[in-house]
Amino acid sequence: MQPSATTGGLNQQQIEAVETREGPVLVLAGAGSGKTRVITHRIAYLIQEAGVRPEQILAVTFTNKAAGEMKSRVVQMLSGQRMTGAPLLSTFHSFCVRVLRRDIEAAGGGFTRNFTIYDDDDQARVIRGIRKELMIDDKSLTDRQTLSSISWAKSRSISPAGYANIGDQPSERNEKIAQIYKVYQEKLELANALDFDDLLIKTVDLLIKAAGVRSKYHERFRHVMIDEFQDTNGIQYELARLIVTNSTSNERAALDEAGLWSNRSLFVVGDIDQSVYSWRGSDFNIILGFQHDFAGTRTIRLEQNYRSTQTILDAANRIIENNSRRLPKTLYASEKAGQGDKIRYYQSYDGEGEAMWVAERIQESLRRSHNARCAVLYRANSQSRLFEESLRRRGVPYNIVGGFSFYERAEVKDLIAYLKLSLNPHDDIALLRVINSPPRGIGKTTQEALLESQRDLGVSLWATIAAAVQARTVSPRAGRALDEFREIIGGLARRVESGEGVAELVKASSIDTGYIQALKEENSKEAEGRLMNIEELVNAAAEAERQRESLRDFIDHAALVADTDQYREDARVTLMTMHSAKGLEFPIVFIVGLEEGIFPHSRAYESEADLEEERRLCYVAITRAQKNLYISHAMKRRTFGEETAAEPSRFLNELPAELIEDVSPGPSWLKFRELPSSYSSKPERPAGGHTAYRDGQSRLKNTTNYKGKTYNSAESVGEFLAGRARKVATSSSQGQGHQNAGDAPGSLKVGSRVRHERYGQGVVLNCEGTGDDAKITVSFPGFGQKKFIAKYAGLEKVTR
DNA sequence: TTTAGTACACTTTTT
DNA sequence: GTGTACTAAA
Numbered sequence: 001m002q003p004s005a006t007t008g009g010l011n012q013q014q015i016e017a018v019e020t021r022e023g024p025v026l027v028l029a030g031a032g033s034g035k036t037r038v039i040t041h042r043i044a045y046l047i048q049e050a051g052v053r054p055e056q057i058l059a060v061t062f063t064n065k066a067a068g069e070m071k072s073r074v075v076q077m078l079s080g081q082r083m084t085g086a087p088l089l090s091t092f093h094s095f096c097v098r099v100l101r102r103d104i105e106a107a108g109g110g111f112t113r114n115f116t117i118y119d120d121d122d123q124a125r126v127i128r129g130i131r132k133e134l135m136i137d138d139k140s141l142t143d144r145q146t147l148s149s150i151s152w153a154k155s156r157s158i159s160p161a162g163y164a165n166i167g168d169q170p171s172e173r174n175e176k177i178a179q180i181y182k183v184y185q186e187k188l189e190l191a192n193a194l195d196f197d198d199l200l201i202k203t204v205d206l207l208i209k210a211a212g213v214r215s216k217y218h219e220r221f222r223h224v225m226i227d228e229f230q231d232t233n234g235i236q237y238e239l240a241r242l243i244v245t246n247s248t249s250n251e252r253a254a255l256d257e258a259g260l261w262s263n264r265s266l267f268v269v270g271d272i273d274q275s276v277y278s279w280r281g282s283d284f285n286i287i288l289g290f291q292h293d294f295a296g297t298r299t300i301r302l303e304q305n306y307r308s309t310q311t312i313l314d315a316a317n318r319i320i321e322n323n324s325r326r327l328p329k330t331l332y333a334s335e336k337a338g339q340g341d342k343i344r345y346y347q348s349y350d351g352e353g354e355a356m357w358v359a360e361r362i363q364e365s366l367r368r369s370h371n372a373r374c375a376v377l378y379r380a381n382s383q384s385r386l387f388e389e390s391l392r393r394r395g396v397p398y399n400i401v402g403g404f405s406f407y408e409r410a411e412v413k414d415l416i417a418y419l420k421l422s423l424n425p426h427d428d429i430a431l432l433r434v435i436n437s438p439p440r441g442i443g444k445t446t447q448e449a450l451l452e453s454q455r456d457l458g459v460s461l462w463a464t465i466a467a468a469v470q471a472r473t474v475s476p477r478a479g480r481a482l483d484e485f486r487e488i489i490g491g492l493a494r495r496v497e498s499g500e501g502v503a504e505l506v507k508a509s510s511i512d513t514g515y516i517q518a519l520k521e522e523n524s525k526e527a528e529g530r531l532m533n534i535e536e537l538v539n540a541a542a543e544a545e546r547q548r549e550s551l552r553d554f555i556d557h558a559a560l561v562a563d564t565d566q567y568r569e570d571a572r573v574t575l576m577t578m579h580s581a582k583g584l585e586f587p588i589v590f591i592v593g594l595e596e597g598i599f600p601h602s603r604a605y606e607s608e609a610d611l612e613e614e615r616r617l618c619y620v621a622i623t624r625a626q627k628n629l630y631i632s633h634a635m636k637r638r639t640f641g642e643e644t645a646a647e648p649s650r651f652l653n654e655l656p657a658e659l660i661e662d663v664s665p666g667p668s669w670l671k672f673r674e675l676p677s678s679y680s681s682k683p684e685r686p687a688g689g690h691t692a693y694r695d696g697q698s699r700l701k702n703t704t705n706y707k708g709k710t711y712n713s714a715e716s717v718g719e720f721l722a723g724r725a726r727k728v729a730t731s732s733s734q735g736q737g738h739q740n741a742g743d744a745p746g747s748l749k750v751g752s753r754v755r756h757e758r759y760g761q762g763v764v765l766n767c768e769g770t771g772d773d774a775k776i777t778v779s780f781p782g783f784g785q786k787k788f789i790a791k792y793a794g795l796e797k798v799t800r
Numbered sequence: 801t802t803t804a805g806t807a808c809a810c811t812t813t814t815t
Numbered sequence: 816g817t818g819t820a821c822t823a824a825a
Contacts, residue, residue, distance in 0.1 A: 062814095062815070808821095
């Protein structure tokens with residue numbers, strides 16, 4: 001037996017984190033600093049050495065995948081140990097489902113524990129229905145936009161009425177959204193359905209209203225841990241706080257109660273620089289406020305990186321330095337990792353060329369090493385296609401995460417809808433989904449009539465159908481068809497009640513409903529694929545049954561699995577978005593499509609905060625790499641079939657040349673960037689017409705038609721620095737100790753404009769020291785960052 | 801009522 | 816290039 005099974009191989013800070021048994025603990029953990037290790041070790045430590053009962057531990061993650069991985073690691077660490085219970089490792093959402101399935105009725109309100117979960121597809125259908133009903137056909141207001149507005153409002157506890165009054169003046173748009181929002185909530189309640197936001201909101205609601213339930217969880221979970229804490233939103237934080245403090249007031253005084261922290265802890269681990277989900281309501285200010293919210297918080301920093309080479313970390317550090325809203329931190333490579341290879345950069349003529357290059361490099365790496373693992377990371381799922389094609393052409397097997405997941409396939413969703421109905425017939429969305437699939441004579445007219453009378457009755461569609469059949473308000477033929485449908489659902493419900501197994505029930509949902517029959521008769525290749533998917537679903541059900549899951553569990557699982565959960569660790573080549581890659585690591589990483597508008601995404605242009613989030617995403621992507629990092633971009637790209645010139649991403653410009661090896665054939669944008677030239681004090685942007693890039697000479701003559709601000713225009717850099725200066729001032733007054741860049745009094749200040757005889761106008765990014773010997777870093781549009789010693793540089797101050 | 805064909809809008813990231 | 820929504824014909 002080792003001296004300490006639970007802290008062996010950990011560094012000082014990690015050990016401190018693991019061994020802190022009580023109180024609020026905030027771990028600021030950089031990428032690759034052994035975050036997961038710390039959490040798993042701490043769980044093991046609490047159980048083995050602090051005498052904590054396993055079931056008193058709750059560890060929350062953001063993906064099922066992370067929870068599963070943590071679970072298996074903990075099990076491994078505790079193997080041989082006789083355990084009375086097991087720690088609960090789960091996502092926020094599945095934790096909430098668990099709580100609500102038990103106790104939702106205690107919250108009052110119309111929901112029963114038999115509720116259905118609506119995923120975003122279901123949500124979109126609800127919205128579509130409402131828009132039809134309210135006759136809102138505004139093309140500038142898409143379902144998705146409406147949905148995200150509603151979600152935004154919900155996660156901030158804004159009611160429909162409140163939403164209408166949001167903003168400075170009443171807007172027609174907001175009123176429309178508010179109107180849809182109101183009906184949306186009514187529809188969900190009628191259907192006994194909760195969407196993802198509701199799962200969290202209802203749980204918080206329950207814990208606030210039902211003191212008994214709250215105490216129960218407070219007593220049970222004495223040690224709560226939250227992974228990826230920077231991704232928590234206000235409601236999730238509230239949830240954790242309710243469980244830990246058992247208090248509904250946010251008063252700090254309540255937390256100081258004697259004995260609260262005795263044999264109790266709240267242990268959160270996060271990294272502001274990896275906060276990339278603000279669009280989903282997450283708010284990294286929660287991390288910043290944690291110490292304030294919880295008196296006596298112990299803060300531990302992990303900056304030692306165990307994953308990547310120094311080159312990769314340098315790149316990551318340099319990128320993230322450009323953000324103003326952060327707690328400064330620098331990652332250090334372990335000695336073992338060393339400096340490593342330079343980052344390889346490739347500029348291709350078009351998107352296809354980029355994909356071919358990537359596929360070639362992957363094939364090369366796989367040949368060279370038998371256990372090489374590569375990842376291709378892109379900003380948006382739609383970028384995957386080209387890479388899939390190029391890899392397929394070369395016969396390289398790959399695993400793709402995201403896009404169309406198994407549980408999103410129509411036939412799978414159909415069968416699940418049948419099963420949902422057998423448990424909760426009032427689920428209108430499920431009912432509409434399958435009422436006529438396979439076709440059974442309940443067409444548009446009948447459905448429309450049903451929806452019409454539903455409006456008068458104000459009950460679920462299921463109840464409406466019963467009433468319609470009874471009152472004979474539909475044609476006899478439709479009536480017979482509806483009866484048949486009711487019989488199908490009723491039959492399934494009886495099977496459920498008689499306790500049949502999950503696999504048996506899934507089979508029944510495909511046979512009794514005529515679904516399989518219809519597909520077989522279709523006799524097409526497509527139908528064959530669907531049949532195979534159904535078979536796959538039955539297999540999944542059999543597996544669930546083996547795990548002693550109920551039908552309910554099985555359906556919940558189908559609703560809550562994320563795309564990231566498709567990730568297979570053993571795959572040699574993985575294609576996925578940068579978001580999905582968070583928390584993972586690969587020896588070889590390709591970051592592709594480094595182009596303005598794609599990455600950073602054009603939607604982020606509107607605000608500096610959004611751009612910083614893109615930059616954090618870039619930081620996340622870079623830090624996934626262990627040994628080799630490849631970055632690439634194309635000069636033109638087809639979108640829809642339309643060819644468009646692409647401008648290199650600003651993030652490329654933020655990488656220092658000494659970390660990069662340019663492997664592009666011929667002249668590249670990067671070489672141009674580094675090229676000292678005196679022909680322009682008002683440099684041309686190299687990103688103009690793509691044709692210019694076929695040879696260097698015409699490129700140099702090429703002038704850009706680019707207008708407006710760019711990332712490295714003097715204006716935007718100046719603006720950015722002004723923002724940073726503000727931030728620095730406020731954070732240091734709060735004692736957060738940002739190392740301020742020393743200003744040379746009276747001479748050059750950070751943010752001031754200077755002219756260089758060679759590079760033209762630029763903006764001072766950093767000053768080290770003062771006077772003539774000061775080291776000055778300047779960013780020049782089109783040339784990147786340059787460092788000078790003040791007295792030799794001959795910089796001329798520019799005043800506007 | 802069903803189905804086949806055509807126009808069209810759309811592309812961030814996800815529990 | 817792709818999935819969905821609408822329209823016309825069987």
